[in-house]
Amino acid sequence: MKQVLQVEDMSVTFELHQSEVHAVREMNFSLAQGETLAVVGESGSGKSQAFLAIMGLLAKNGRAEGRAMMGDINLIGMEPKQLDKHRGKDIAMIFQDPMTSLNPTLKIKTQLSEVLVKHRGFEQSQAVKSATEMLERVGIPEPAKRANAYPHELSGGMRQRVMIAMALLCQPKILIADEPTTALDVTVQAQMLDLFKTLTEDFGTALVLITHDLGVVAGVADRMMVMYGGRAVEKGTTDDLFYDPRHPYTLGLLHSTPHIAKRAERLDPIQGLPPSLEHLPKGCSFNPRCAFAFDRCLVERPPLAPTGNGREKACHYEGPMAYGKVA
Amino acid sequence: MAGITGKDALLTEYANRLETLDAPKGRSLTQDAVRRLVRNKAAVLSVFVVSFIILFAFIGPYLLPWTYDKIDWSNIRKGPDFDAGHFVGTDQNGRDMLARIMQGTQMSLIVAGVATLVSVIIGVIYGAVAGYFGGKVDAVMMRFVDIMYALPYILFVIILVVIFGRNPVLLFVGIGCLEWLTMARIVRGQTLSIKEREFVEAAKAGGAKPWTIIIRHIVPNLTGPVVIYATLTVPEIILTESFLSYLGLGVQEPQTSLGTLISFGSPVAETLPWMLIGPAVVLVSLLLCLTYIGDGLRDALDPKDR
Amino acid sequence: MDQTPINLLEIRDLKKTFSVSSGLFSRPLTLTALENINFSIRKGETLGIVGESGCGKSTLGRCILQLLAPDEGQVLWLGQDLTKLPAEEMRQRRADLQIIFQDPLASLNPRMTVGEIIADPLRTLRPELNKQERRARVLKIMEAVGLLPEMINRYPHEFSGGQAQRIGIARALITEPKLIVCDEPVSALDVSIQAQILNLLSELKDEFGLTLIFISHNLSVVRHVSDRILVLYLGRIVELATGDEIYEKPRHPYTRALLTAVPIPDPRLARQRNIDALKGEIPSPINPPSGCTFRTRCRFAKPYCAEHRPPLETIEDNRLVACHRWREIEVPEEAVLGA
Structure with missing residues (x-):
């Protein structure tokens, strides 16, 4: 498969009045032609900012570093004029609210x-x-x-x-869709998802689908990247992550999503609130909400490391994660 | 699932403790706005200058050897003379200019304050009521405003002068009664959008009466536009006052105002420049500073605007 | 119609129209938001109301609470018609009927502290309480919804969406209501928070003996919380049945189409599923199709569907459906969900 986008070591930082906020850190991924990559996370996970950075659309106080290689062109840090030649032509983005x-x-x-x-x-x-x-x-x-x-x-x-x-x-090679169906009704959403499938199959467009809805992901995505607190915490194929999640956050998200065909008495949500990027916890940023956290998680941030089969995760915990334990 | 309903004994104990103890105060929107305003250097400087002018106008007269209406027969049409105590000179009648500037500034500030206050009170209530009730009430109330707009206000002022005589305070209450029109329109527009917000619906669902909703939920949320518009109304009224005084409809001799002083000073600017420079400096700095404060407040209260 | 006291609320022949101005000199158009609405709610149950945007589900919630005055019909609260109630009595009655909104931050007055917001209904509905008594109640309810007591003097903008929604829930609970209309209470929240709020609602329901009307466009969420589900299309009821019946054996073609469009968080099922996507979009309620309003998007429509409006029929035990052809349309063995 031909790689159309290769993101290496990208980070996004925002200058605030007195401090800096790291919205995205150490992001690495690649995107192949005709492939659909779902980027999943909650608000404040940095999922939108990462792709706005690639498009050169960050707010004025934002700054991106690293590389986002489209062929041999690096999109990060490119002059706006230069970028305009590619934006819309090779890489395009659509947003949640089309009216804006x-x-x-x-x-x-x-x-x-x-x-x-x-x-x-x-x-x-x-x-x-x-x-x-x-x-x-x-x-x-x-x-x-x-x-x-x-x-x-x-x-x-x-x-x-x-x-x-x-x-x-302009038949772009890459289409980035930021929550494209969130504002739509289910029936229209189904039509749109269908359209996305046709797109990737007929046009060979590589699609990045930024969403928080795992139902949408299951229907269209080939691979997934789960983000938390500005970093990717788990990557792999959609099937692997849905049926065998290895990161407690991925598991928690799955148990938080109501399933129409299975009526459980109660959902098994992740406790607590998503962290603010300004005050990320020490160690693993998920540790205050994690049911499997142990002493090491409080001091040492787990790196995103391969676990075989092309999967990657950022978690110290290696044991089994039983259903219901997330509570 | 203890975390969710928080049934923990710990939490209950904590709640009991807090019943006697005061919970930490939150940051209100006003406090946030003040913090943002303090970061705006031009606005902070302007606040200092305006405060200085206010002190100058109200405390100053007590520190001077001359009063604004006392004639110094030995010093008529004289430039600044420190020995005689005329720090910025005297006018054609031998009255001390500094004392007159102080009294004039005082007068201008009082009329601006009174008229703005009147226009804010009438405008906010009128606009909020029209916007909140909507429909026919709104249509009738706003048509009335349109008609008032269409009438020439100089005519009004002349009628007011005829009715009230030339009493400056009453006259400027009258001007305030005309200035409220724009305020009412602004407030009505804001009310229309605020009343669609869900917290107003929540208040209705909570059994609140219309009047309670207007006072508790709508008016406090109008603070931003009202404060901004009011700070911009103050200089406008000072200018109106200058204009009316120039026409001879404003304050009466021997009292004076900044506008009157300038209108007397301008014909003799070449021979007696101190008669123009003093009041002009005060008026210009007052207007500039109020505009900066207005801008600063707009940025502080509505940070999305930037 | 027999009036069993067990029915907390009964809606009869409700109709609501809005007039829409179309231009300066043309006559205003009439938009029929709700028509022919008949249903009842038993004490302690959760009724889900689903439909696409513009189907009138929020309008229905507001008509029940008398936040909007219906044009015709009755809203019977324990046998008493709320639409005929004098304003002052209705205000007192509001202690029994409360609402939770979709946008948690927009539903909180930004100029008031959390304590003031939650206590606000008490000030009007329970004026006999003094400041200390109000504060004690506020703290008690804050604890029940999972807010820390130290948050009482903070302002709404200092909270995240999930916590703000807890404040909204606390405000609805403070008057000890019997019925709460939840208007899309979780659709503005993050997934993990969504689940927390749903669990909280079901806990509170048991704890306070509440009856809930749960309005949502998300069928998975509605399925999760509801005992019975009412499906609306263009302001009319098309189907009403228990959750299991609706999801296992939908009778109305619209319900089926809605169900098949719901994304399933299960990649294998999602691939197997044969999505029978509904064509087109909901028609304008200003000018609805003749006869059965759904016929323009229905793949089972026959010419006579355009001529006659299907009545809301009672089928099986207490299920309601409004379709001419429900008998003929086969429900596939393997239910629409593919589960």
């Missing part, structure tokens, strides 16, 4: 064709035609009519499709 990413005063077709004119040098009329075709491919009924609409005239699901169409116009 669409210009409310321009028609859909104007916004879509602009991308083609800018990145691929299309003639205006040709660009509008391709844009309309793309709308049809992402499953928008009556694409010619919708192309003439303004964003507010479309429903949430429709807008998200327009965003995807826009992201795909």
